[in-house]
Amino acid sequence: MVKIAITSQGPTLDDHIDTRFGRAAGFIIIDPHAMTFDYLDNGACQVRGQGAGIQAAETVARAGAEAVLTGYVGPKAFKALSAAGIKIGADLHDVTVREAVRQFNEGRITWTDRANR
Amino acid sequence: MIVAIASGKGGTGKTLTAASLVRTWAGPVVAVDLDVEVPNLHLFLNPRITGRQPAFLQVPVVDNAKCDRCGRCADFCQFRALSVLGATVMVFDQMCHGCGGCKDLCPQGAITWGSRELGEIAWGGIGDDHFLMGRLRVGEAMSPPLMRAVKTRLKEWTPAAHSDVIIDAPPGVSCPAINAVMDSDVIVLVTDPTPFGLFDLTLAYKAFVPLNKPLAVVINRDGIGGEAVDTFCRAHRLPVLARIPYDLQIAAAYAGGRIIAEQANVYWTLFSNLGDQLRMLGPEGRQVGYA
Numbered sequence: 001m002v003k004i005a006i007t008s009q010g011p012t013l014d015d016h017i018d019t020r021f022g023r024a025a026g027f028i029i030i031d032p033h034a035m036t037f038d039y040l041d042n043g044a045c046q047v048r049g050q051g052a053g054i055q056a057a058e059t060v061a062r063a064g065a066e067a068v069l070t071g072y073v074g075p076k077a078f079k080a081l082s083a084a085g086i087k088i089g090a091d092l093h094d095v096t097v098r099e100a101v102r103q104f105n106e107g108r109i110t111w112t113d114r115a116n117r
Numbered sequence: 118m119i120v121a122i123a124s125g126k127g128g129t130g131k132t133l134t135a136a137s138l139v140r141t142w143a144g145p146v147v148a149v150d151l152d153v154e155v156p157n158l159h160l161f162l163n164p165r166i167t168g169r170q171p172a173f174l175q176v177p178v179v180d181n182a183k184c185d186r187c188g189r190c191a192d193f194c195q196f197r198a199l200s201v202l203g204a205t206v207m208v209f210d211q212m213c214h215g216c217g218g219c220k221d222l223c224p225q226g227a228i229t230w231g232s233r234e235l236g237e238i239a240w241g242g243i244g245d246d247h248f249l250m251g252r253l254r255v256g257e258a259m260s261p262p263l264m265r266a267v268k269t270r271l272k273e274w275t276p277a278a279h280s281d282v283i284i285d286a287p288p289g290v291s292c293p294a295i296n297a298v299m300d301s302d303v304i305v306l307v308t309d310p311t312p313f314g315l316f317d318l319t320l321a322y323k324a325f326v327p328l329n330k331p332l333a334v335v336i337n338r339d340g341i342g343g344e345a346v347d348t349f350c351r352a353h354r355l356p357v358l359a360r361i362p363y364d365l366q367i368a369a370a371y372a373g374g375r376i377i378a379e380q381a382n383v384y385w386t387l388f389s390n391l392g393d394q395l396r397m398l399g400p401e402g403r404q405v406g407y408a
Contacts, residue, residue: 050212051209054197054209054212057200058200058202061202061203076212079207080202080209083203083207085203
């Protein structure tokens with residue numbers, strides 16, 4: 001079973017993508033074919049001084065995600081996700097989680113090989 | 118004695134005060150710029166720099182051949198400088214505060230020390246007096262480790278020279294400001310008599326009172342604003358040791374990199390008196406019962 005992580009502003013598929021990776025409100029961990037999912041709250045990371053991106057990378061790696069769909073990924077989070085072998089689809093904005101999954105299923109995600117600046 | 122020139126608010130006149138206090142100080146003195154993010158005391162004191170050296174922080178290096186990914190180091194680190202990801206432990210050394218806990222905890226002995234450059238320490242002379250400063254490396258996020266390196270260098274120096282020390286501290290009330298004032302005998306809070314000045318003076322007062330050191334206030338740009346800073350100082354028994362007037366001549370001299378005490382006799386007297394009063398607040402002054 002493939003699992004992907006999507007940064008989300010809320011716990012449902014109709015919530016919008018949270019464009020911040022490390023400081024996202026939460027992560028939807030979803031099987032994109034069966035559309036079954038869990039929501040992981042990331043509230044503690046939103047108030048973290050430093051290291052939110054690294055912590056978030058650990059969270060999605062532990063959840064077993066093979067890919068992340070989000071808006072911006074900073075350099076430390078990028079390094080951490082890459083080390084964990086997780087693919088990164090960045091630059092998603094103004095879409096719902098459901099729409100992001102649709103783009104993933106249709107093979108329209110561009111995988112990035114560098115952090116956002 | 119060690120005098121720290123601090124403030125809550127930036128731009129109140131810490132460096133202006135420190136430079137003139139150094140210039141008029143009775144006896145040998147070491148001028149120390151601990152505002153390592155933006156050091157500027159040297160622009161006024163024009164020291165002859167006679168030495169400089171880079172400063173480093175010890176940061177962990179993980180031997181992935183010895184590491185068994187137990188994760189104790191990563192769980193321990195509050196700054197996420199270490200992270201177990203996939204088959205490796207990653208080190209984000211720019212997050213590391215150098216505490217050494219990870220190395221002590223590692224059951225496999227897989228952690229050794231590497232180093233991160235923090236910046237530079239420079240030292241020299243001003244006439245018969247001494248000068249010391251730190252300058253943070255561009256891109257370095259933490260100033261306290263470099264400040265500690267500057268203070269270590271200072272300790273190697275002062276006992277031999279029997280000098281007093283005047284520290285130009287960074288603004289604010291967070292770790293860098295606390296690190297700059299924590300070893301001092303007296304803390305001078307420079308403020309201006311405006312609502313902004315009062316707000317940040319109040320923060321600085323609250324932050325520094327628990328250090329149990331004599332606090333004193335210098336009001337800069339005296340004559341603008343209102344009475345609120347004076348009212349606050351009276352209510353909290355904070356002595357106002359000097360008032361620097363709001364004066365175009367001072368602004369012009371400061372902008373030209375000149376020392377205010379040298380601009381007029383009244384200013385020389387103002388800072389020289391400030392020094393006398395600070396010495397009474399110091400350990401020796403208190404011993405003979407002045408304060």
